[in-house]
Amino acid sequence: MESITRKKIEETCLETIAKEMGLKAGDLNEDMKLRDDLDIVSLDAMNIIMALEDEFNVEADIETVLEMQKVADIVDHLAERMHV
Amino acid sequence: MKTIQRVVVTGRGVVSPVGSSIQDYWEGLFGGISAVRKITSFDTAKSACQIAGIVTDFDADAHFNFREKKSYERFTQFGLVAALQAAEEAKLQDFESDSGQIGVIIGTGVGGITSYAKAYDALFAGPEERPIDTYTIPRIMNSAVSSAISIRLGIRGPNITLNTACSSGANAIGQAMQWIREGRLRAVICGGSEAPVTYGLLRAWDALGVLSRKHNETPETACKPFDKNRRGFVLAEGAAILVLESLESAQKRNAEIFGEIAGFGSNCDAASLTNPDETGVAEAMRLALVDAELNPEDIGYINAHGTGTRLNDPLECRAIHKIFGDRASTLPVSSNKSVFGHAMGASSALEALATLLAVQNDCVPPTLNCDEQDPECDIDPVPTNSRKLKIEAALSNSFAFGGSNAVLAIRKWNP
Numbered sequence: 443m444e445s446i447t448r449k450k451i452e453e454t455c456l457e458t459i460a461k462e463m464g465l466k467a468g469d470l471n472e473d474m475k476l477r478d479d480l481d482i483v484s485l486d487a488m489n490i491i492m493a494l495e496d497e498f499n500v501e502a503d504i505e506t507v508l509e510m511q512k513v514a515d516i517v518d519h520l521a522e523r524m525h526v
Numbered sequence: 527m528k529t530i531q532r533v534v535v536t537g538r539g540v541v542s543p544v545g546s547s548i549q550d551y552w553e554g555l556f557g558g559i560s561a562v563r564k565i566t567s568f569d570t571a572k573s574a575c576q577i578a579g580i581v582t583d584f585d586a587d588a589h590f591n592f593r594e595k596k597s598y599e600r601f602t603q604f605g606l607v608a609a610l611q612a613a614e615e616a617k618l619q620d621f622e623s624d625s626g627q628i629g630v631i632i633g634t635g636v637g638g639i640t641s642y643a644k645a646y647d648a649l650f651a652g653p654e655e656r657p658i659d660t661y662t663i664p665r666i667m668n669s670a671v672s673s674a675i676s677i678r679l680g681i682r683g684p685n686i687t688l689n690t691a692c693s694s695g696a697n698a699i700g701q702a703m704q705w706i707r708e709g710r711l712r713a714v715i716c717g718g719s720e721a722p723v724t725y726g727l728l729r730a731w732d733a734l735g736v737l738s739r740k741h742n743e744t745p746e747t748a749c750k751p752f753d754k755n756r757r758g759f760v761l762a763e764g765a766a767i768l769v770l771e772s773l774e775s776a777q778k779r780n781a782e783i784f785g786e787i788a789g790f791g792s793n794c795d796a797a798s799l800t801n802p803d804e805t806g807v808a809e810a811m812r813l814a815l816v817d818a819e820l821n822p823e824d825i826g827y828i829n830a831h832g833t834g835t836r837l838n839d840p841l842e843c844r845a846i847h848k849i850f851g852d853r854a855s856t857l858p859v860s861s862n863k864s865v866f867g868h869a870m871g872a873s874s875a876l877e878a879l880a881t882l883l884a885v886q887n888d889c890v891p892p893t894l895n896c897d898e899q900d901p902e903c904d905i906d907p908v909p910t911n912s913r914k915l916k917i918e919a920a921l922s923n924s925f926a927f928g929g930s931n932a933v934l935a936i937r938k939w940n941p
Contacts, residue, residue, distance in 0.1 A: 463592070464592040481593065485660040485661055485664075486660075488660040489657075489659060489660045489661070492657035492660075493657065495657075496656070496657060
């Protein structure tokens with residue numbers, strides 16, 4: 443089985459955000475702010491996290507997710523939960 | 527004590543299978559152009575009824591941004607677009623500093639049923655559960671449509687969603703009329719919205735045996751109100767929204783007036799969840815006439831509930847005879863459901879709009895497919911073609927499962 447890297451998590455995260463928000467993954471980067479740059483509100487964030495949980499078979503911490511500011515925060519949190 | 531206010535219509539909006547502007551609705555409905563079609567949005571192979579009145583000229587991208595499309599189910603989109611048309615026609619921006627004096631009350635029967643189906647699919651359709659979209663609840667909730675209207679237009683008065691099944695839209699219009707008449711509000715955006723054409727609901731209605739099953743290849747002939755060979759209705763979708771306003775307010779700002787909502791009869795058969803009751807239906811018509819201070823001879827046209835089912839049509843005609851006596855045999859009574867189907871909670875609003883247009887333009891819309899009139903339906907069904915006719919006032923009949931009847935009396939506006 444292919445080992446999961448932080449890069450892989452980041453790519454999947456950007457693709458998932460793009461799909462949920464009707465954007466192109468290539469236009470996104472992990473320094474972007476969820477609310478100000480991507481117009482992501484809590485309902486969108488929950489959809490994105492659920493899709494990523496499904497993809498990586500991991501459980502995110504909801505309280506932490508709702509506090510996140512940047513794309514990198516999601517990537518870091520998932521990486522931590524997967525011990526990557 | 528506040529004065530009793532007369533209530534007039536100053537804005538109209540529509541999304542319907544026959545067209546999604548007032549002009550298109552007028553041309554399609556009064557032109558007798560059937561809008562019943564094959565359902566193509568899902569596989570109907572296992573369904574006995576495979577047709578419905580479908581809105582085909584609605585482009586969500588033209589009206590909504592990405593977030594709105596995500597948040598608003600089809601019935602909310604229909605209702606909001608119709609409300610925006612009505613608000614624009616009524617020039618509601620005149621109320622800018624007075625938005626607490628405007629209310630919103632919208633009827634719907636099944637709300638965001640498409641999103642229920644998606645949520646259940648996520649849970650039950652695959653080998654494993656899939657995540658449920660977080661927008662499911664805001665899309666499902668019946669009140670999404672009235673809330674979306676208030677949010678978009680910045681309206682701060684009462685915001686109510688009402689459900690009395692197939693009379694929802696008429697009850698919303700009637701309630702709005704009462705708020706204004708009592709002097710509680712200056713204006714109310716009211717009507718009905720529905721998008722019920724889903725596989726589950728199609729099969730559920732078909733299970734009741736009330737859908738037309740024999741005309742899948744000739745959908746335009748499916749619904750035959752008052753005809754000997756009628757076999758039921760077809761589902762439909764759409765929205766009709768009116769801006770009602772006190773006459774005083776409309777005259778003060780020189781608003782164009784399209785007609786008067788003169789009376790409202792609302793009652794319950796208190797008899798059966800599914801079968802209509804002749805006494806209750808007749809009483810609703812009588813109440814509307816009394817409320818409007820009209821006599822039966824003042825009524826030139828009745829827009830029937832007219833479902834085209836075995837049970838409804840003769841019962842409705844007998845109820846009309848109870849109120850109108852011998853004149854009922856020659857009274858023009860037509861059914862819009864023959865043209866575009868039965869849009870559940872929105873149907874009575876679509877039909878109230880049709881009645882308003884009939885009175886305004888002195889023209890009765892036709893009943894399609896009434897080729898062999900049932901002698902049990904002893905009225906003038908205005909078959910096939912619309913008819914020019916001087917109409918001072920008309921009734922719009924709506925009856926619902928649960929026995930909740932709503933009849934609106936609509937009078938021509940004579941300045």
